[in-house]
Amino acid sequence: MADPKKKMSRREMFRKGALGAGIVGVGGAAALLAARTAKGGTVWQIDPEKCVQCGQCATYCVIDPSAVKCVHAYALCGYCDLCFGYFPPGFEPSESFEQPAAEAQLCPTGAIKRKWIEGPHYEYTIDEDLCIGCGKCIKGCNNFGNGSLFLQVRHNRCVNCNECSIAAACPSNAIRRVPADHPYLLKGEDHKG
Amino acid sequence: MKRFAIIVGLVAAALVSTAQAAERFALPQFKTSYVRPLTEVPPARPGVYEFVDIGALLVALAAASYLAIKMRSRRGLWWLALGSLLYFGFWRGGCVCSIGAIQNVALAVADSTYVVPLAVLAFFILPLVFTLFFGRTFCAAVCPLGAIQDLVIARPVKVPAYLEHALGLLGYVYLGAAVLFAATGSAFIICEYDPFVSFFRLVPFQRPGDTMQAINGSTNMLLVGAGFLAAGLFIARPYCRWLCPLGAVLRLLGLASKWRVTITPDECVQCRLCEDSCPFGAIRRPTRDEPHAPRLLDRRRLATLIVVVPIVLAGSGVLGGWLGPTMARMHYTVRVADRVRMEETGRVAGTDDMSEAFYATKQPRETLYADARDVEHTFVIGGWLLGAWVGLVIALKLIQLSVRRTRNDWEPDRGTCVSCGRCFEFCPVERDRLKKKPLSGKAPA
Structure with a gap:
């Protein structure tokens, strides 16, 4: 029978060993991972090439309305009079329509504003406070137009969850992490900000 | 007339709808002075906030350690827990948290292209170091999930030891599963099934204009969280004790910690007043009064365990490997492949968003099936490892239960104790030291 004093010291030795191993382990892990870390981190973004406009962005985001918004690459836009991002397909605009009523628009919240520029050309802008990120207009623009409308995670709204709820629900795996200093995957070249 | 021409052109464009979608319509040359606006790109949250979060974590950890070990102040810890709940929980929306950071690290280890953000790495490493x-x-007063549960403890009941030991294993199973799913790039299940994050998002501190969607997308998690909080009135910190994967890690590290909370820094008078003060059942009785079981019985039990352990490990490994392909369904590629295969073999009619997204990539089905097979193969290996891990945890628990500990005084269990400091108030030696009135008749708050 070992006396209790000696027993305690053996236990103490084990504990010290475990502490040492723990410090070495955690320190080693920190050192290894530190080499693989990046300042600024990552944010979530939608790859417009992969997006299928399923509508999940409007419903799965933890923010309501969604942090995903329709974005317009003006450089690609045809400035069409009959825009299928704006009018529902099959809609026949009458001559008197300059600013058609909401029920005549494709967007469920009337978030797309239309402004006459010249001749048959109209400028379309998105009111992001109204846009819910459903992607209906984008489907129309992709199917019949130049595809100048597309969905993007707006980083002034996104809270950058560690696991993006929309990414987990996305049927086309279009949402991925991108470096925070290049936080957008844009169509067209021109952008500001 | 012009409009008619546009419609004709549009119909023609739709008819010849080729893969090249861009610039179906010629870009107009404006005669007026109109200039095309640029696409606005609001920047992400400035990187400096990353350091604010890391700083807040460091300060909170240092304060918690100081309050628990040096100041020995339950009241201080309570206020700190409230502060952490407000900042890391409600203000920062509970994200990123140290529990979830385990998954980022697992993903970084498995996927060399994934870069861990600095803040996430700090949130992973700092609690480990401090523990x-x-x-x-960290559990006492920094973790917002721990804080919200600690603050609602009302009338804690004692959980039977066998249940406590058995449920305590769940955290390790959860940890293993979370690492497997994160490392394979399937899902971050700790985040998806975080029971309190939907609470944190009920109060949109950072975005007064928006409501966070706690009542919509995550109603189930809100209900689960409410269930945890309701149970937490009587069962202290149920998530921390039995589910938290980080708690499972910290329990192990706590066993080896250099300093730790003691009920009193002075000599224990064996009054047993502290015994019931701990809502987590973490206070262990001294062993010297316990009858000595015959040594032979102990040795025989240990010998049996040493024989049984490899069998448990192998068995649970086989079980895990067998479950691998099922678990692989958490992976996106496998889900798509399953759906496409079901459509190909006619087991389901029509397509869904997922299969349509795949067909749009114009890749052959075989490539997808091969990718899915690779993922399933990874999951078989991962399943084996997960199974063996669970077996190892069970085996170590059995061994730990059969090993005799020697304690001369009442003391907190190094692993189970979350350093909340409730026992300080109940120790007469401690009250004497702090020159407080002894606990008798009317107990002070």
């Missing part, structure tokens, strides 16, 4: 030195002070 190695000061015990689980």
Whole structure:
């Protein structure tokens, strides 16, 4: 029978060993991972090439309305009079329509504003406070137009969850992490900000 | 007339709808002075906030350790827990948290293209380091999930030891599963099934204009969280004790911690007043009064365990490997492949968003099936490892239960104690030391 004093010291030795191993382990892990870390981190973004406009962005985001918004690459836009991002397909605009009523628009919240520029050309802008990120207009623009409308995670709204709820629900795996200093995957070249 | 021409052109464009979608319509040359606006790109949250979060975590950890070990102040810890709940929980929306950071690290280890953000790495490493030195002070008053549960404890009941030991294993199973799913790039299940994050998002501190969608997308998690909080009135910190994967890690590190919370820094008078003060059942009785079981019985039990352990490990490994392909369904590629295969073999009619997205990539089905097979193969290996891990945890638990510990005084269990400091108030030696009135008749708050 070992006396209790000696027993305690053996236990103490084990504990010290475990502490040492723990410090070495955690320190080693920190050192290894530190080499693989990046300042600024990552944010979530939608790859417009992969997006299928399923509508999940409007419903799965933890923010309501969604942090995903329709974005317009003006450089690609045809400035069409009959825009299928704006009018529902099959809609026949009458001559008197300059600013058609909401029920005549494709967007469920009337978030797309239309402004006459010249001749048959109209400028379309998105009111992001109204846009819910459903992607209906984008489907129309992709199917019949130049595809100048597309969905993007707006980083002034996104809270950058560690696991993006929309990414987990996305049927086309279009949402991925991108470096925070290049936080957008844009169509067209021109952008500001 | 012009409009008619546009419609004709549009119909023609739709008819010849080729893969090249861009510039179906010629870009107009404006005669007026109109200039095309640029696409606005609001920047992400400035990187400096990353350091604010890391700083807040460091300060909170240091304060928690100081309050628990040096100041020995339950009241201080309570206020700190409230502060952490407000900042890391409600203000920062509970994200990123140290529990979830385990998954980022697992993903980084498995996927060399994934870069861990600095803040996430800090949130992973700092609680580990502090626990190695000061015990689980992170759990006491820094973790917002721990804080919200600690603050609602009303009438804690004692959980039977067998249940406590058995449920305590769940955290390790959860940890293993979370690492497997994160490392394979399937899902971050700790985040998806975080029971309190939907609470944190009920109060949109950072975005007064928006409501966070706690009542919509995550109603189930809100209900689960409410269930945890309701149960937490009577069962203290149920998530921390039995589910938290980080708690499972910190329990192990706490065993080896350099300093730790003691009920009193002075000599224990064996009054047993502290015994019931701990809502987590973490206070262990001294062993010297316990009858000595015959040594032979102990040795025989240990010998049996040493024989049984490899069998448990192998068995659970086989079980895990067998479950691998099922678990692989958490992976996106496998889900798509399953759906496409079902459509190909006619087991389901029509397509869904997922299969349509795949067909749009114009890749052959075989490539997808091969990719899915690779993922399933990874999951078989991962399943084996997960199974063996669970077996190892069970085996170590059995061995731990059969090993005799020697304690001369009443003391907190190094692993289970979350350093909340409730026992300080109940120790007469401690009250004497702090020159407080003894606990008798009317107990002070």
